[in-house]
Structures are given as structure tokens and as C-alpha cells.
Amino acid sequence: MTITQYRNPAVGSAPVSDVDPFGHDILENPDDFHAQLRAAGPITYLSRYDVYAMGRYDDMHAALTDWQSFQSGAGVGLSNFRYEKPWRPPSLLLESDPPVHDSPREVLSAILSVRAVRRLHEHWCRDAEEFVASLHADTDLDAECDVAAVFPLRVFPDAVGIGTAGRENLLPYGDHLFNAFGPHNDLVAKGEPRIGEVSRWVNEQCARDRLAQTVYGDQPTFGAQVWAAADRGDITVAQAPTIVRSLLSAGVDTTVHGLGAVLYAFATHPDQWARLRANPALARIAFDEAVRWESPVQTFFRTATRDIRVGNVVVPEGRKILMFLGSANRDPQRWDEPDRFDLARDPSGHVGYGMGIHQCVGQHVARLEGEALLIALAQRFRRIELTGVPTRHHNNTMRGWASIPVAFAE
Ligand code: OVM
Numbered sequence: 256m257t258i259t260q261y262r263n264p265a266v267g268s269a270p271v272s273d274v275d276p277f278g279h280d281i282l283e284n285p286d287d288f289h290a291q292l293r294a295a296g297p298i299t300y301l302s303r304y305d306v307y308a309m310g311r312y313d314d315m316h317a318a319l320t321d322w323q324s325f326q327s328g329a330g331v332g333l334s335n336f337r338y339e340k341p342w343r344p345p346s347l348l349l350e351s352d353p354p355v356h357d358s359p360r361e362v363l364s365a366i367l368s369v370r371a372v373r374r375l376h377e378h379w380c381r382d383a384e385e386f387v388a389s390l391h392a393d394t395d396l397d398a399e400c401d402v403a404a405v406f407p408l409r410v411f412p413d414a415v416g417i418g419t420a421g422r423e424n425l426l427p428y429g430d431h432l433f434n435a436f437g438p439h440n441d442l443v444a445k446g447e448p449r450i451g452e453v454s455r456w457v458n459e460q461c462a463r464d465r466l467a468q469t470v471y472g473d474q475p476t477f478g479a480q481v482w483a484a485a486d487r488g489d490i491t492v493a494q495a496p497t498i499v500r501s502l503l504s505a506g507v508d509t510t511v512h513g514l515g516a517v518l519y520a521f522a523t524h525p526d527q528w529a530r531l532r533a534n535p536a537l538a539r540i541a542f543d544e545a546v547r548w549e550s551p552v553q554t555f556f557r558t559a560t561r562d563i564r565v566g567n568v569v570v571p572e573g574r575k576i577l578m579f580l581g582s583a584n585r586d587p588q589r590w591d592e593p594d595r596f597d598l599a600r601d602p603s604g605h606v607g608y609g610m611g612i613h614q615c616v617g618q619h620v621a622r623l624e625g626e627a628l629l630i631a632l633a634q635r636f637r638r639i640e641l642t643g644v645p646t647r648h649h650n651n652t653m654r655g656w657a658s659i660p661v662a663f664a665e
Contacts, residue, residue, distance in 0.1 A: 269568040270295040273302045276554070276577070277437045282649040285553065286594075289582035297566040298576070304333060304438060306556070306575040307568075310582035312589035312606070314565060318557065318578065319610040325557035325576065327613060328352040332436030332556060332652075335575060342435055343454060347494055348501045348616065356612065359498050362484040363616050366477055372619040378471045379410050379623055383631035390663060392635075395642060398522060398659035403514035406628050407507055411620070415502050416467035416476030417460045424456045429508030430650060436555070437651025457503050461496035477502055502617070509551055510621050512648075512655030514628060516549035517542055519659050520596040522639045527598050532633045537598050542625030547605035548596045550581030553654045555609070580606045581654060638664040 272295070274281065274288060281288050292299055292310030299308045309315045318325045328351050330336040336345065345351065347359040365371070386406055390396065404426065412422055431446030431453070459465060466478035475483070478499050485495040521528045521541075531537050556575045563570045570576060584605045585593035591600070608615035615621070632639075643660030 269298055269300040269307065271300045271302050272308075275303050276301065276308070276579075277440055277442075277651050279649055282651075282654075283647055285579075285581060285654070286585070289579060289585065292579060292582055293586055293588075296568075298568050298570065300568075301577065306333065306577055307565075307570050308577040308579060309565075310579045310586075312583040312586035315578050315580070315583045315606060316610055318565075318576065319606065319613075322352060322612050324560055324563050326352050326560045327557060328355070329558035329573075329575075330556070333438050333575065335558065335573070337558075337573060343432075344497060346501050346504065347497050349505070349613065353612070358490050359494060359501075360612070360616065362481065362489050363498060363501070366480045366484075367617050367620055369619050372623050374474055375410075375414060375471070375620075375623060376627075379627040380630065382410055383627035384634075387628075387631040387635050392663050392665045394662060396661055396663065398518040398639070398661045399515045399645075399648075399656040400658060402628075403518055403656075403659075404511050406514060407510045407624055410624065410627075411506055411510070413467075413470050414477055414620075415499070415506070416470065416478035417503070418465065418467075421456050421460075424453045425503060425507045426511065428453045428457050429504060430653075432504055433508060433552075433650050433652035435651075440651070442649060442651050457500060458496070460503065461499035463495070466499070505615075506617050506620065508653060508655075509617075510624050512549075512551035512653050513542065513546055513621055513625060515656045515659065516551055516654075517545035517625060517629065518639065518661075519645060519656060520545045520548060522641045522659060522661050524596050525638060527596060528633075528639060530598050531629065532637070535630050535633055538626045538629040538633070539622055540602065541598055541629055542622055543605070543607075544596060544598060544600065544602040545625075546607035546621075547584045547590075547602040548594075549654055550584045550605075550607045551653055551655060552607065552609075553581040554579055554652055578606075580609070632663070636663040636665060640664060 289310055297311055297314040301308050330350055386409060431450050434442040434446055463482045467476050468479045470476050481498050482495050484490050485492045531541055554577055556577050559570045559572050559574050561572050584607055587593055608618045640662045642662050645659040646657045648655045648657040
């Protein structure tokens with residue numbers, strides 16, 4: 256793969272790249288492109304989509320923590336909501352800025368807080384143990400299809416409070432949603448024939464009377480808690496279903512690909528698996544290190560709210576900037592040997608969950624899924640052996656696997 260770079264005075268002497276970051280070559284393996292983006296400077300102009308791009312940790316961290324200059328309210332995909340109608344009503348969390356963002360964020364942060372998620376701990380750990388007990392040892396399994404894509408669906412929809420019928424719509428909905436943050440390419444076209452009925456189902460599940468009140472005995476579901484916040488007046492009744500929709504949008508595919516990432520990491524790093532087995536308290540670090548290493552959410556855009564100087568480039572007001580989170584998470588200026596999956600490092604500070612006011616509100620839920628599954632697997636299996644060639648799942652926003660052929664050895 257080669258990237259042609261030349262300087263175009265028309266865009267304020269930004270390095271220019273005509274690479275398509277949403278093309279299949281780069282989705283298959285973006286590492287070389289990321290390295291070239293970081294080498295080119297703090298910001299590069301992507302001529303193919305008429306947008307800017309950041310790949311270095313420091314500049315991206317500064318941009319993500321400056322929501323006043325780098326807004327989300329014009330959409331965090333390629334589509335600019337100032338000029339284009341969004342394909343679905345915008346998220347009140349992801350695709351909004353203060354002050355609109357404030358109360359939905361406050362409400363959901365409380366519902367998904369460390370303390371709140373701790374109440375799920377014993378239930379999800381028990382479910383993980385039952386699930387792992389059902390896996391066959393020493394036989395061909397797929398760590399993606401049989402494990403990573405299964406466990407979140409055993410625990411998360413119950414916690415939200417949605418019914419059992421139609422749950423097979425959750426993954427296709429998320430996959431299309433994350434594709435739709437990119438350009439209208441073949442990946443988006445692939446999802447379009449079914450997205451009408453799939454989103455209708457998702458939207459229906461967000462209604463108050465569709466959601467279960469309690470789970471695991473007497474715990475109020477996430478969905479019921481969103482509606483309770485509307486009853487208290489912390490958010491409006493009109494906002495409640497859109498906030499429940501955020502749980503179903505951001506909470507399934509992301510954790511599936513996060514678990515796929517950590518299982519692939521351990522299948523290819525048996526020494527690290529041994530380390531985890533010797534010290535299961537490393538499970539949470541392991542999951543976060545996998546989120547840094549693989550960055551299941553690879554990219555999000557921001558929009559310039561003013562002319563912003565980055566290095567010696569001025570990004571004009573109203574223009575989109577693509578943040579390559581996966582590139583920042585492997586920036587050698589920030590990380591020692593960034594390409595190594597290493598439980599001995601401190602992965603905190605990675606931008607795999609974003610950074611700043613939009614940083615993943617569900618991260619404690621995601622970490623609990625990772626911890627519960629890893630501890631249960633580590634308790635039972637000595638080795639995760641790769642038995643074939645893993646294949647990538649291509650998505651305009653997410654990096655993940657279609658298949659990870661493995662055998663688990665007791
Ligand atoms: C939302 C939403 C959707 C997709 C991703 C996301 C990673 C949030 O609807 O709020 O955050």
C-alpha cells in the first residue's frame with residue numbers, strides 16, 4: 256500500500272492524502288496508513304472526502320477534550336448535519352453538544368455508574384461461568400461467533416429490560432449504524448434493504464410499556480431507570496426513548512468486538528494468557544489493553560466550530576475532522592512498543608473509549624462483560640489455541656473479526 260502525499264497550498268499547506276480510509280484495504284489492516292498519518296504531521300487533508308484527519312495521540316487528546324472547538328452536534332460521521340438530514344433522529348448523547356448534551360449525559364452516567372454496575376457483578380459472573388461451562392473443550396470453536404458475539408447478548412439486553420423476541424436485530428442494527436458514520440459505500444448499501452424494519456424494531460423497544468421494570472430480582476432495569484428520570488423531570492418524556500435507543504445502539508456491537516479483540520489477543524499471546532491465569536485480577540487491565548490495542552471503535556468525526564489552527568494548518572469553521580482513535584492508541588510517542596499486547600503496561604489514558612465529555616458512558620458495563628467472561632474462561636481453560644486463519648469483519652467505524660477459529664484446552 257502506498258500513500259501519495261503532496262502539499263496543496265489551497266488547504267493551508269496541510270499534507271494531503273488521497274487514500275480512502277473506508278476502503279477494504281485499509282479496513283483489513285489500517286496500521287501502515289495510521290503510521291503514515293502520524294508521520295505526516297498533526298493534521299492531514301483527505302482529498303477523497305474533503306475532510307481533515309488526526310492520527311497522533313497528543314493532538315487528538317487536545318481536540319477531544321475541546322468540545323467547544325470540535326463539536327459533535329453536527330454529527331460524528333462523515334455526514335454534516337448542518338447541510339444533510341441524518342438517517343435517524345440524532346443521538347442526544349453522541350451527536351449533541353452542551354447544553355443539550357448535559358442532562359441526558361448526567362442521567363445515563365448515574366444509571367451506568369461504577370456503583371450501579373457493581374450490582375450486576377455477581378449475576379454476570381455467574382452467567383459467564385454457566386456460559387463457559389457450556390463450551391466444549393478440545394474442539395473447533397469460533398471465538399468470535401461462538402463466544403464474543405454470544406456473551407453480551409446473554410446479559411446486556413436483560414439489563415436494559417428489552418423482551419426476548421427480536422433480539423437478533425440488535426447486531427445488524429449496530430453494524431449498520433456504525434457503517435453509516437462512514438461514506439455511502441458498499442458496506443452501507445449492504446445494510447440498507449433491512450434497516451427500515453430493523454430500526455423500527457429497535458425504536459419500538461424503547462417505549463416505556465415495552466421495557467421490563469426489574470431484573471435479577473428487584474434491580475430496576477437500565478430502561479426503567481431512564482423512564483424514571485423522565486418522571487422526575489431530569490430529562491423530558493420525549494427524550495427518554497432516544498436515550499434508551501443509545502443503550503441499544505452503542506452497547507452491543509462495541510462489546511462484541513471488544514471481546515473478540517481480547518480473545519484474539521490471548522489466542523495469539525499464550526504467555527499473556529498464562530499471566531492472566533496466574534493472576535485473574537489482571538482481567539480488567541487485559542480488557543482495556545485489548546481496547547487500546549485493537550480499538551474496536553476506530554474513528555469518529557468532529558466538526559470545527561471556528562477556524563482552528565492545528566500545527567501550521569488552519570481547519571476552516573464548519574469542516575469535519577476524522578479522529579483515528581486506533582492510531583492514537585498505537586502512537587509510539589505515547590506508548591512503549593505500542594503494537595505489543597502487554598498486560599504489564601498501564602493502558603489507562605487510551606482513547607479507545609474516546610476522551611472528554613463524550614467518553615464512553617457505558618465503559619463500566621463493557622469492562623464488567625470483559626472481566627466476567629475472561630475470569631470464567633481463565634478458570635477453566637489452560638490454553639486458547641488458534642486453529643485456523645482469523646478473518647476480519649469490515650465496518651466503516653469498527654475494527655473486529657468475522658471469525659477466530661480456536662480450540663480451548665482444559
Ligand atoms: C448513540 C450511540 C450510537 C452509536 C455509538 C455511540 C459509541 C452512541 O445512539 O448514542 O457511542
